Amino acid sequence: MAFSKHLAQTSPYPMGIEVERAEGCYIWDKNGKKYLDLISGIAVSNIGHRHPHVINAIIEQLDKYLHVIPFGEFSQDPQNQLADKLASLLPESLNCSYFVNSGTEAVEASLKLAKRLTGRHEVVAMNKSYHGATHGSLSVTGNEVKKQQFRPFVPGTTFIDFNDTSQLERITEAHAAVILEPIQGDAGVRIPDKAYIQALRKRCTAVGAQLIFDEIQTGMGRTGTLFAFEQFDVVPDILCTAKAFGGGMPIGAFISSQENMELLTHDPVLGHITTFGGHPVCCVAALASLEVMTNENWIEKVKHKSQLFNELISHKSIVELRSIGFMFAVALASEEKVNEVINALLDRGIIGFYFLSCRDAFRLAPPLCITEDEIKWACDQINEVLEGFL
Ligand code: PMP
Numbered sequence: 303m304a305f306s307k308h309l310a311q312t313s314p315y316p317m318g319i320e321v322e323r324a325e326g327c328y329i330w331d332k333n334g335k336k337y338l339d340l341i342s343g344i345a346v347s348n349i350g351h352r353h354p355h356v357i358n359a360i361i362e363q364l365d366k367y368l369h370v371i372p373f374g375e376f377s378q379d380p381q382n383q384l385a386d387k388l389a390s391l392l393p394e395s396l397n398c399s400y401f402v403n404s405g406t407e408a409v410e411a412s413l414k415l416a417k418r419l420t421g422r423h424e425v426v427a428m429n430k431s432y433h434g435a436t437h438g439s440l441s442v443t444g445n446e447v448k449k450q451q452f453r454p455f456v457p458g459t460t461f462i463d464f465n466d467t468s469q470l471e472r473i474t475e476a477h478a479a480v481i482l483e484p485i486q487g488d489a490g491v492r493i494p495d496k497a498y499i500q501a502l503r504k505r506c507t508a509v510g511a512q513l514i515f516d517e518i519q520t521g522m523g524r525t526g527t528l529f530a531f532e533q534f535d536v537v538p539d540i541l542c543t544a545k546a547f548g549g550g551m552p553i554g555a556f557i558s559s560q561e562n563m564e565l566l567t568h569d570p571v572l573g574h575i576t577t578f579g580g581h582p583v584c585c586v587a588a589l590a591s592l593e594v595m596t597n598e599n600w601i602e603k604v605k606h607k608s609q610l611f612n613e614l615i616s617h618k619s620i621v622e623l624r625s626i627g628f629m630f631a632v633a634l635a636s637e638e639k640v641n642e643v644i645n646a647l648l649d650r651g652i653i654g655f656y657f658l659s660c661r662d663a664f665r666l667a668p669p670l671c672i673t674e675d676e677i678k679w680a681c682d683q684i685n686e687v688l689e690g691f692l
Contacts (some may be wrong), residue, residue: 317648324351327669327676329653337648338680340666341655345487345519345629348546349594350671356549359590363583373401373580374572380585387592388557391528393537398560401553401580405518405544406434408554409481411574412540413438413456415558416479416512418565418573424458426473426480426511430489430659431464433481433516442481445488445659465494470505477511479540484530487519490660491624491631499534512539518554519629522546522591523601523670526608526627549591553584600670604628607677611666614681617688621662630666632684637661639691646687652680 304320305311320332327350329337342348349356363380370376381401389397402408417423427433427442434440440448441455449455460477462469464486473480484499486492506513515538520530524546527533531541539562544554566573595601604627612625615632622633634640640656644664647654655665668677 317653319648319653326350326352327672335651337651337653338676339653340668340680341653342546342667342669343550344545344655345524345667346545346548347550348522348524348628348670349549349591349600350669351550353549353591353594355594356551356587356590359586360551360583363586367582369578369581372575372577374575378580378582378585380582380589381580384585384589384592387589388555391592391596392541392557395537395539395559396541396557398563399555399557400563400566400574401555401585402544402574402576403552403554403578403581404434405516405542405554406436406439407576407579408518408542408544408556409433409442409514409516410436410438412514412516412542412556413442413479413481414574415540415556415562415566416514419512419562420478420510422476422478422511424460424476424478425456426460426462426477428464428482428486429461430486430492431481431483431516432486432488432658433483434518448658464489464492465498467498467501470501473502473505473509473511475509477509479512479514480506481514481516483516483518483520484534485520485525485626485629487629488658488660490633490657490663491626491629491665493624493626496534499536503536503538506539514538514540514542516542518542518544523595523604524628524667526601526604528595528601530626547588547591548584549587549594551584551587553579553581553588595670604670607670607672607674610674610677611668611681614678615684617685619688619691624663628666628668628670631657631660631663632666633660633663634688635662640664642691643684643687646690647683650683650687652683654684 322330322332385399429444431444521543541557624631
């Protein structure tokens with residue numbers, strides 16, 4: 303495989319596609335083979351690869367300036383406009399954004415903000431969660447396999463079971479925050495009851511713990527609304543986004559109220575700081591991506607297209623098909639079957655993928671711009687592949 307031996311590789315079984323270019327829902331390899339990207343670079347290319355509006359915004363910004371100074375010193379239009387756009391799309395209590403470089407950094411910073419806000423240090427997190435690969439995020443990640451070689455972690459984290467209302471009483475006045483993915487992604491698309499999320503919101507308010515929603519995977523239209531929290535009729539105290547937020551560029555954000563965020567300006571000053579957070583090129587890409595999302599009505603169409611997938615992926619070997627919007631977990635009899643299916647799909651020019659903490663299911667997270675014809679073709683291919691492995 304064409305990997306440099308000087309390139310650190312943490313995947314022992316890489317797919318190895320030698321990428322030549324990508325456009326819309328497709329990736330081409332160096333031999334000209336075309337792949338339908340049904341995972342969107344793992345929930346990143348929600349508006350497709352290289353959307354022209356994003357590319358134009360990037361080109362325009364390249365002609366003005368790149369990095370000028372770490373965040374917060376100079377006034378930069380790309381940052382201001384992106385923050386305004388987010389505030390226009392989110393509830394009043396989420397009217398202030400801090401831009402970071404990645405999902406895990408958004409999580410780290412959200413935990414710091416919760417500590418600063420409450421003066422407490424203990425955190426409640428969910429079993430089977432995934433929040434990122436740096437130490438703070440791993441501390442609140444409920445995946446033992448990913449953690450075991452890297453102890454010790456940040457002390458004071460209690461894990462409870464996702465979607466189990468009886469365990470909510472373990473959240474107390476000792477806790478700075480409860481952090482969760484409103485739909486667990488890497489656990490294999492686990493969708494909680496609305497009543498559970500509402501009870502969780504109530505409990506956090508009652509004990510004064512900050513409710514942090516990690517919407518790094520569920521955000522940007524992936525579940526059929528801009529953010530998943532909208533479907534539960536609750537508002538988190540702190541919202542984390544990344545992945546699809548940048549329209550293909552690396553940017554994340556943690557978002558809360560202006561009042562809350564102001565705490566990070568004193569005791570200590572620069573309570574969170576990052577050299578590249580809010581990079582102007584990433585900000586214009588994120589703004590352009592949000593404009594595409596809101597102007598082109600793709601989010602509204604996700605529900606119907608999701609139903610189409612659900613109706614068309616149909617084979618007796620499927621143990622369970624879990625889905626919300628464009629997050630799908632297709633559970634099969636075993637991990638071996640999942641591997642066989644992913645490889646066979648790749649041969650047919652379809653990219654599916656694994657889950658970190660759910661090895662008996664394969665993942666589909668298509669770009670929102672996929673057409674009905676492409677969905678029909680993809681589902682036919684998936685069914686044929688499943689038939690071949692009966
Ligand atoms: N939280 C969730 C829910 C995620 O899915 C991910 C990435 N898979 C992260 C955090 C970490 O994001 P990043 O890889 O950008 O650090």
